[in-house]
Amino acid sequence: MKTLEFIPVILFFLVYKMPEKMINLISPIISDPTEALLRDTKPFILATVVIMAATIIQIAVNWFVSKKIDKMAIVILVVIILLGVPSILLNSPVLFMWKPTIANWLFAIAFFGSVYVGKKKPIIQRMLEEQIQLPKDVWTRLNYAWITFFVISGTLNLIVAYNFSENSWVNFKLYGIFGLTLVFALIQGIYLSRHIEENIEETKKTEI
Numbered sequence: 522m523k524t525l526e527f528i529p530v531i532l533f534f535l536v537y538k539m540p541e542k543m544i545n546l547i548s549p550i551i552s553d554p555t556e557a558l559l560r561d562t563k564p565f566i567l568a569t570v571v572i573m574a575a576t577i578i579q580i581a582v583n584w585f586v587s588k589k590i591d592k593m594a595i596v597i598l599v600v601i602i603l604l605g606v607p608s609i610l611l612n613s614p615v616l617f618m619w620k621p622t623i624a625n626w627l628f629a630i631a632f633f634g635s636v637y638v639g640k641k642k643p644i645i646q647r648m649l650e651e652q653i654q655l656p657k658d659v660w661t662r663l664n665y666a667w668i669t670f671f672v673i674s675g676t677l678n679l680i681v682a683y684n685f686s687e688n689s690w691v692n693f694k695l696y697g698i699f700g701l702t703l704v705f706a707l708i709q710g711i712y713l714s715r716h717i718e719e720n721i722e723e724t725k726k727t728e729i
Contacts, residue, residue: 527695529579530572530694532572532575533571533691534568534694537567537691541560543567544560563612565608565614566608566609568691569614569617573601573605579594580594596627597624600623600627601620604619619678621678624675625674626671628667629668629675632644632645632667633664635664643660643664644664645660645667653713655716655717659716663709663713666705678690678693678698
């Protein structure tokens with residue numbers, strides 16, 4: 522995932538952890554009744570509204586800058602809305618807690634299906650092949666590694682959601698998922714660097 526994709530998640534975290542400070546920041550530009558309503562709303566519900574709005578704004582900005590819309594970003598937005606709206610109406614966080622799981626499992630399905638539809642290439646290959654040339658079997662292994670990562674991440678989210686406190690889940694949503702993604706990306710980088718070096722050596726031998 523791109524770093525910018527974590528902005529809505531970070532905003533969710535800040536609003537949940539510091540609702541009073543966040544409300545104080547916007548209090549000069551909102552009416553007194555609206556401010557009173559916000560202060561009476563549960564932090565989780567406020568944070569859910571914020572992540573929905575932030576995701577919509579993020580997609581709009583990306584389109585304005587690049588004139589392109591990431592399909593997976595739209596999928597994530599749909600998941601957020603489908604889970605977020607009922608959570609707000611029911612005043613319950615449980616349903617929205619499924620969002621990371623559903624998003625990760627959808628990613629896993631997309632990566633798995635990529636070798637059977639369209640260009641019939643692993644998504645990871647489509648993303649990186651212009652910068653890196655690798656054997657087909659390496660791309661396939663990387664693709665399945667990401668599938669495994671997404672499945673595990675989604676499963677861990679449910680374990681935390683149903684066995685720990687709401688506050689612990691919010692911490693996991695930011696620190697846990699981001700940390701897991703960073704570590705996995707680093708491992709992938711190390712794996713790729715090894716094969717890149719092998720390709721360079723083979724190219725040198727061919728030239729000789």
